[in-house]
Amino acid sequence: MPPSNILDAIIAQSKLSKKETAKxxxxxxxxxALFAERxxxxxxxxxxxKKSGVAEGTLFRHYGTKENLLLSxxxxxxxxxxxxxxxxxxxxxxxxxxxxxxLFIGALLRNRIAFLNENQDIFRVVLKELLYRDELRNExxxxxxxxxxxFLNDALExxxxxxxxxxxxxxxxxxxxxxxxASYLAVRYVLSPNRxxxxxxEVKTMVDFITGGVGKD
Amino acid sequence: MPPSNILDAIIAQSKLSKKETAKxxxxxxxxxALFAERxxxxxxxxxxxKKSGVAEGTLFRHYGTKENLLLSxxxxxxxxxxxxxxxxxxxxxxxxxxxxxxLFIGALLRNRIAFLNENQDIFRVVLKELLYRDELRNExxxxxxxxxxxFLNDALExxxxxxxxxxxxxxxxxxxxxxxxASYLAVRYVLSPNRxxxxxxEVKTMVDFITGGVGKD
Amino acid sequence: MPPSNILDAIIAQSKLSKKETAKxxxxxxxxxALFAERxxxxxxxxxxxKKSGVAEGTLFRHYGTKENLLLSxxxxxxxxxxxxxxxxxxxxxxxxxxxxxxLFIGALLRNRIAFLNENQDIFRVVLKELLYRDELRNExxxxxxxxxxxFLNDALExxxxxxxxxxxxxxxxxxxxxxxxASYLAVRYVLSPNRxxxxxxEVKTMVDFITGGVGKD
Amino acid sequence: MPPSNILDAIIAQSKLSKKETAKxxxxxxxxxALFAERxxxxxxxxxxxKKSGVAEGTLFRHYGTKENLLLSxxxxxxxxxxxxxxxxxxxxxxxxxxxxxxLFIGALLRNRIAFLNENQDIFRVVLKELLYRDELRNExxxxxxxxxxxFLNDALExxxxxxxxxxxxxxxxxxxxxxxxASYLAVRYVLSPNRxxxxxxEVKTMVDFITGGVGKD
DNA sequence: GATGAATGAGCTTTCATTCAT
DNA sequence: AATGAATGAAAGCTCATTCAT
Numbered sequence: 016m017p018p019s020n021i022l023d024a025i026i027a028q029s030k031l032s033k034k035e036t037a038k039x040x041x042x043x044x045x046x047x048a049l050f051a052e053r054x055x056x057x058x059x060x061x062x063x064x065k066k067s068g069v070a071e072g073t074l075f076r077h078y079g080t081k082e083n084l085l086l087s088x089x090x091x092x093x094x095x096x097x098x099x100x101x102x103x104x105x106x107x108x109x110x111x112x113x114x115x116x117x118l119f120i121g122a123l124l125r126n127r128i129a130f131l132n133e134n135q136d137i138f139r140v141v142l143k144e145l146l147y148r149d150e151l152r153n154e155x156x157x158x159x160x161x162x163x164x165x166f167l168n169d170a171l172e173x174x175x176x177x178x179x180x181x182x183x184x185x186x187x188x189x190x191x192x193x194x195x196x197a198s199y200l201a202v203r204y205v206l207s208p209n210r211x212x213x214x215x216x217e218v219k220t221m222v223d224f225i226t227g228g229v230g231k232d
Numbered sequence: 233m234p235p236s237n238i239l240d241a242i243i244a245q246s247k248l249s250k251k252e253t254a255k256x257x258x259x260x261x262x263x264x265a266l267f268a269e270r271x272x273x274x275x276x277x278x279x280x281x282k283k284s285g286v287a288e289g290t291l292f293r294h295y296g297t298k299e300n301l302l303l304s305x306x307x308x309x310x311x312x313x314x315x316x317x318x319x320x321x322x323x324x325x326x327x328x329x330x331x332x333x334x335l336f337i338g339a340l341l342r343n344r345i346a347f348l349n350e351n352q353d354i355f356r357v358v359l360k361e362l363l364y365r366d367e368l369r370n371e372x373x374x375x376x377x378x379x380x381x382x383f384l385n386d387a388l389e390x391x392x393x394x395x396x397x398x399x400x401x402x403x404x405x406x407x408x409x410x411x412x413x414a415s416y417l418a419v420r421y422v423l424s425p426n427r428x429x430x431x432x433x434e435v436k437t438m439v440d441f442i443t444g445g446v447g448k449d
Numbered sequence: 450m451p452p453s454n455i456l457d458a459i460i461a462q463s464k465l466s467k468k469e470t471a472k473x474x475x476x477x478x479x480x481x482a483l484f485a486e487r488x489x490x491x492x493x494x495x496x497x498x499k500k501s502g503v504a505e506g507t508l509f510r511h512y513g514t515k516e517n518l519l520l521s522x523x524x525x526x527x528x529x530x531x532x533x534x535x536x537x538x539x540x541x542x543x544x545x546x547x548x549x550x551x552l553f554i555g556a557l558l559r560n561r562i563a564f565l566n567e568n569q570d571i572f573r574v575v576l577k578e579l580l581y582r583d584e585l586r587n588e589x590x591x592x593x594x595x596x597x598x599x600f601l602n603d604a605l606e607x608x609x610x611x612x613x614x615x616x617x618x619x620x621x622x623x624x625x626x627x628x629x630x631a632s633y634l635a636v637r638y639v640l641s642p643n644r645x646x647x648x649x650x651e652v653k654t655m656v657d658f659i660t661g662g663v664g665k666d
Numbered sequence: 667m668p669p670s671n672i673l674d675a676i677i678a679q680s681k682l683s684k685k686e687t688a689k690x691x692x693x694x695x696x697x698x699a700l701f702a703e704r705x706x707x708x709x710x711x712x713x714x715x716k717k718s719g720v721a722e723g724t725l726f727r728h729y730g731t732k733e734n735l736l737l738s739x740x741x742x743x744x745x746x747x748x749x750x751x752x753x754x755x756x757x758x759x760x761x762x763x764x765x766x767x768x769l770f771i772g773a774l775l776r777n778r779i780a781f782l783n784e785n786q787d788i789f790r791v792v793l794k795e796l797l798y799r800d801e802l803r804n805e806x807x808x809x810x811x812x813x814x815x816x817f818l819n820d821a822l823e824x825x826x827x828x829x830x831x832x833x834x835x836x837x838x839x840x841x842x843x844x845x846x847x848a849s850y851l852a853v854r855y856v857l858s859p860n861r862x863x864x865x866x867x868e869v870k871t872m873v874d875f876i877t878g879g880v881g882k883d
Numbered sequence: 884g885a886t887g888a889a890t891g892a893g894c895t896t897t898c899a900t901t902c903a904t
Numbered sequence: 905a906a907t908g909a910a911t912g913a914a915a916g917c918t919c920a921t922t923c924a925t
Contacts, residue, residue: 038905056271060898071899075901076907081898142363143363146360147360179447202411224445227445228444229405230334289917289919292916294888507885509922510885551881580857581705621871640796640797640803660881662874662877664878710893712894721911723911726897
């Protein structure tokens with residue numbers, strides 16, 4: 016997997032900020048909250064400094080530029096979120112443990128919902144900035160796709176063997192499924208937040224839709 | 233339907249800028265291109281002025297504020313795009329003319345694809361700004377939803393009568409269908425532009441997915 | 450009387466705008482009102498144009514510059530207000546007609562109050578701009594002083610002959626009297642407008658003060 | 667004495683800018699000089715920055731807005747100038763130490779002349795802005811008046827007891843005296859600066875006028 | 884003569900970044 | 905390491921003035 020410029024930067028950055036001091040922790044927290052609330056461009060470094068209780072200079076001592084701070088905010092999130100890498104998800108939602116595709120997709124959705132419940136702010140930041148930053152997107156998406164493919168290809172094969180999936184090419188299946196999941200999450204957490212959600216009902220609806228569409232057989 | 237603040241502004245704006253001079257045309261074109269390319273916040277009024285070949289003052293003489301210019305860019309697009317109002321779409325894609333839900337959804341998709349092919353830049357601007365501007369979103373979405381409902385409710389009933397739709401509540405059906413369509417369009421025109429598309433194949437895939445999901449019956 | 454730069458301009462200006470058209474009348478009226486309300490610097494030519502119902506270009510066609518418009522506003526007022534020139538005042542308040550200095554000063558005060566009641570706005574403009582424009586002041590004051598001297602010297606002599614004035618040099622008397630009158634008018638019309646005034650009582654108080662001071666004999 | 671909005675701001679401001687750095691000192695000095703010379707509205711922040719030898723940003727870092735800088739210029743002056751509050755004036759010019767009203771008023775005049783000799787520029791700024799800013803005036807004048815009354819009422823009673831003042835209501839006496847003093851100072855320091863003054867002679871003239879008017883007994 | 888669209892210099896203000904302490 | 909005062913480029917916006925119609 017060829018490492019790309021931005022991802023390099025991300026990784027380098029993530030290594031640099033490994034030993035996060037208490038102050039850095041504060042800074043990142045404040046940055047997440049503010050970026051999520053009013054976007055990267057509309058948040059000033061002085062606001063971040065004030066909210067995190069450090070001097071503005073400190074912020075630049077640690078992160079060099081505002082842009083870099085953004086990356087430091089996004090990176091750890093992405094590392095967990097391009098998630099299928101992460102062992103936890105692997106373990107939590109191992110397709111082989113599920114007898115039906117419905118159950119598997121339901122579990123996946125619930126897993127991501129649980130994750131986003133804990134990370135709404137960062138999700139908002141990431142989504143907004145992905146829309147704005149072609150570069151970031153162009154570097155991230157292929158990476159994401161290949162990771163997803165690496166993880167889900169096996170699952171798709173598995174459920175095809177079980178006779179539960181249409182005979183479409185895996186990339187197509189992947190795209191349809193992930194787009195549905197992603198757009199559901201985007202609406203739920205970014206476009207219409209503040210809305211109360213009945214998780215069970217919503218997951219069921221989504222699972223039914225992904226597997227069976229809206230048409231009557 | 234009570235008119236809301238921002239929509240009022242939008243409409244007022246659209247009326248004011250009725251008689252668009254050549255210069256105004258130039259300004260709006262430049263603004264669309266630049267906003268789409270690097271976002272509203274990262275585009276300066278001086279860049280817009282330079283690109284459109286007018287003095288910066290001219291820009292403010294016509295639009296008063298940069299924000300207002302944004303609206304002037306978005307408005308005409310929205311007026312065509314909250315489209316199901318527009319007689320054209322009504323006429324072009326009248327559900328009663330379609331024997332099957334698949335054909336109807338296919339036609340709808342093709343109609344919107346044709347529209348967006350002509351309006352990619354503005355679509356990008358609108359989508360990005362919708363993500364950033366809670367206010368705009370909060371005012372627009374309910375409006376959009378009610379319009380969609382007004383138009384599609386009938387269609388849904390019609391295809392239910394024909395026995396082609398699952399017996400889900402119309403709002404749920406609407407949400408599932410429209411989210412699918414919207415996310416397809418968002419990916420195609422904003423997240424992964426520059427990509428070549430085989431319209432026929434893609435529409436077919438989407439229609440099949442929306443009607444039948446990915447599961448094998 | 451050596452003509453000075455600004456006064457030249459004033460006079461030239463006043464000649465140019467001799468044949469005041471209806472539009473010019475409108476412009477001047479609007480300018481007076483706006484300058485008085487929020488000062489010269491805070492009034493834009495476009496506001497004046499709008500308020501007077503003419504195009505902004507028309508305004509410049511007639512007056513050339515905003516500064517010049519100010520002069521056109523101030524000049525006719527000054528011509529009546531450096532007033533002792535004006536035959537009316539001469540006639541109205543001819544010192545020889547007054548048996549006592551008190552009566553004379555009282556009449557003078559009443560005359561100026563009557564005048565300012567009709568010209569409050571312009572008075573405000575003039576006073577404010579006199580404060581701001583050293584040039585205007587430096588040219589105007591000597592002129593004013595010589596005019597006042599020309600007119601009042603005779604009056605002072607007259608009342609000295611009648612044994613009603615202290616034996617101070619006329620310039621000193623002039624300064625004391627005129628400063629008192631002017632500061633009374635300034636307070637009344639500019640610093641504390643909106644205040645109700647009992648003319649008779651106030652004039653009497655001022656006259657008594659000017660003639661007798663506050664000390665007990 | 668209920669504190670008013672602007673005065674609150676003034677006081678808050680004066681507290682904030684307690685610890686004036688060398689740069690702030692420079693800025694304020696430059697601002698005073700320029701505001702006095704050509705007025706607030708005709709002075710640009712860039713001129714102030716250049717004259718004080720700091721970057722324009724520095725100016726805003728300290729004072730936030732140009733308006734606020736004006737207040738920072740006016741405030742300390744007012745605090746000394748609504749003076750009769752200040753213990754110094756109380757002590758310097760204690761009416762009980764003066765055997766005659768003439769002597770007292772003379773001392774008061776000399777005290778204020780001495781003060782203004784040191785503060786001519788600021789006095790000019792204050793006077794000009796008072797004329798332009800209704801709000802400031804409306805808040806300041808009642809405050810000023812009540813302070814003066816508080817201080818001088820006693821003095822007036824004292825000199826009435828000594829049989830040296832006419833039996834006019836104290837507010838009237840106050841108004842006549844203070845208007846005379848103020849207009850003398852306004853003429854001397856604002857309307858006709860650059861003029862040489864023979865303090866002794868002028869003070870004597872003013873004192874005589876205030877106590878005895880221009881009329882022969 | 885009258886218009887008002889167009890101009891562009893100049894305004895106040897913001898903000899990422901630097902650097903002496 | 906941490907600070908925060910200082911920077912200055914660039915932002916959005918205003919407005920007196922011009923000029924083609």
